[in-house]
Amino acid sequence: MKKLLFSIPLCAGATAAYLAYPISHEEPAGPPYQLLPKASYHDHPNKHFLTKIPKKIGVVGGGIAGAIVAKTLTQQGYEVEVLEQNSGAGGLWWKNYDGCGLQLPYPHYNLPDFEFPEGTEELPRLEKVKKFVEDYMTTFNLWPLFKFNTEVVEISQKPDESWSVKTKKGEKKDYDFLVLCTGPYNKPHMPNLPGKENFKGRVIHNAEFINAKEWCQGKKVVIIGSGKSAFDVLGQAYKYGAQPTIVMRKAHHFTPIDQKFHGIPFGYLSSSRFGFLFQYPFYCEKSFINKYFKWLGDAYWKVLENALNEDLPSELVPTTAYKNEKFFRGGSRERDIFNEIKKGNLKVVRGAVEGLAENGVIVGGKLIEADLVVCATGYDRNYFGLPAENDGLWMYRNTLIPDKKNFAVVGITNTYCNPLYTNMQTVWLAEVLRGRVNLPGYPKMIDDIKQRRDYTRTVINGEDTISFSWFSYPTIDQFVRDMGLETKRKPNNFSFWFEPIKPSDYKSVVTHRV
CATH class of the missing domain: 3.50.50.60 (FAD/NAD(P)-binding domain)
Structure with a gap:
């Protein structure tokens, strides 16, 4: 009995000490995240997915995902062009139904390096979210990259495995690499x-x-x-x-x-x-x-x-x-x-x-x-003829289709804290292009997709996988680990285990890298 009475406060003290213990972050606060690809094509680790180091990248869709992709990849030195069917930026936030607003309190919609202004109501309506996207565009000088009133009706891969895009106006545009950012709510x-x-x-x-x-x-x-x-x-x-x-x-x-x-x-x-x-x-x-x-x-x-x-x-x-x-x-x-x-x-x-x-x-x-x-x-989702199954489009890291070189999908998967997930997904993609993230070979990518697909179907069967929103912790952790970074983004263990994600926890991932 005495041992039990002694062990209880000891265990409680050890637990309190563990939860209060600060988490050290070794990522240096270096220069802003503006780095050209590390590897030449000759020694690039992802040659099985890239046919060359891309120069011109096309982005289909000018919502928040398209803006994040444009900002991240231009900071990497790529020439980016965003094709948006509406006459303004924001996708669904540019124009939507009366009463439309955020589904979660606005802090969950913040980005690591850009946040809603203080005093914003908990669930801001359409106009406030639209302005948030527009202010993001202005802050990072993204407007010149967007081609508005440009609806894409067809995408196709050319014999050299670059991409061609056909617009409703009859235009044809060619890109070294294409990113689909049409989102989960486009039809x-x-x-x-x-x-x-x-x-x-x-x-x-x-x-x-x-x-x-x-x-x-x-x-x-x-x-x-x-x-x-x-x-x-x-x-x-x-x-x-x-x-x-x-x-x-x-x-x-x-x-x-x-x-x-x-x-x-x-x-x-x-x-x-x-x-x-x-x-x-x-x-x-x-x-x-x-x-x-x-x-x-x-x-x-x-x-x-x-x-x-x-x-x-x-x-x-x-x-x-x-x-x-x-x-x-x-x-x-x-x-x-x-x-x-x-x-x-x-x-x-x-x-x-x-x-x-x-x-x-x-x-x-x-x-x-x-x-x-x-x-x-x-x-419904518009997959532009991509190899989707009845329950959705299954991809490696929800981003890459192994059979489609020089191509990525960003922002089509819903998660809690969705813009943060999209931001981490985009930085991960930038590191794939740069050669800092080494993709596994084709067979391992296929095996990974199959493992996730088969398991997911045992948990929820019949729902579109794009609507299947795992907690964003493990999915974001995957991206962060792939990039060789620390997954513990909180100041101490209590915050790490009990506080929900804060986009600001990932600011150094987005803004300062070496």
Whole structure:
């Protein structure tokens, strides 16, 4: 008994000392990250993927991913041209539906070397995010690199394995290397709605929900969907005097931005490395708990799930486990909208849409009257003929297709803290081009892709892999390790294990390298 009493404070003291122990970072604060490729083609380690050291690089898509790629690669000395179909930068943030905004609090959308201004609201709307992208473009002098009103309709690889791009205007552009940055949301998906031709009202995708005030005042609006965009549209329709109803087959887990669990910020438990210990392992990242105590992980996430659901009306309680949905769904809950639902001012109907009648939507054999139907039903991806499978485009490090030389895809995969992931992905790509990251041979790249694909399908089957958002810790760690850098980016072990990712943790990766 005496030994036990002695060991308890000893273990507690050792744990406290470990958590408080500072983490040293050996990366020097050298000159800005402006370095030409290290290797000549003769001694380049990635000759099996590159046919030559590229000079001119084309980028398809001018959203935040396209801007990050342009900034990073021009700092490496490449000639970069970005082709964007809209007349302004930002992709979906240039123009989108009324009420569109960030899905997570803005600090998660910061970049390592560029942040939202202080005083920004937690979930900024479209105009604020658009300005953030435009200010990033101005700060790094990216505007001259962008060719606006230039929609790409076809990409093709030439006999010498460089790339040719055809635009809607009939132009043909050639590049040594091509980067696809069209993002995960580039083709609005409209469901098949039997009876649509008989409906007397208007049916639109949420991407077309632009004239909200004009279309909603005094109208009956039905929103089909259960994601963040569906709730955005619901809120705007109510704001502009509609009688709105949201129809969903299943509810998803949304977290209030100020949610706490017994006084602990929810992010410390659900979006930290500690939380990841209890999650399904990434295909090459298996924690001790995941390996031997899976039941503990299930219990951990069930407790958090109950905390999230305790104040929800029954219509909004998800049937899918929070542990599963943490990967690929969710976002931040806007309390005002959920409170109006609890008051009965906003109607929620659970069920599948069976079709349309003259004056409404049929769900479960019952008619819900509608003047306007908004389909918040997600997006399809345009892969431009690339070798995608039914559940998505499987790539090495989510970036490279082994069979397609001189080509990369950036920003098409969703993750928590998405712009940070895209930034790390782009710096990794720059180091591949530079020869500082040595790619494995073709067989090993294929084996790595197969291992991740086969394992992923055991965790979530039938969902598009592009929507399958692993915690960004292991995926970012992969990039950082490949570059020979320290994965522990926090000041001490407590922050490393319990604080969610901060983009500023990775500032030296982006701005100062040797």
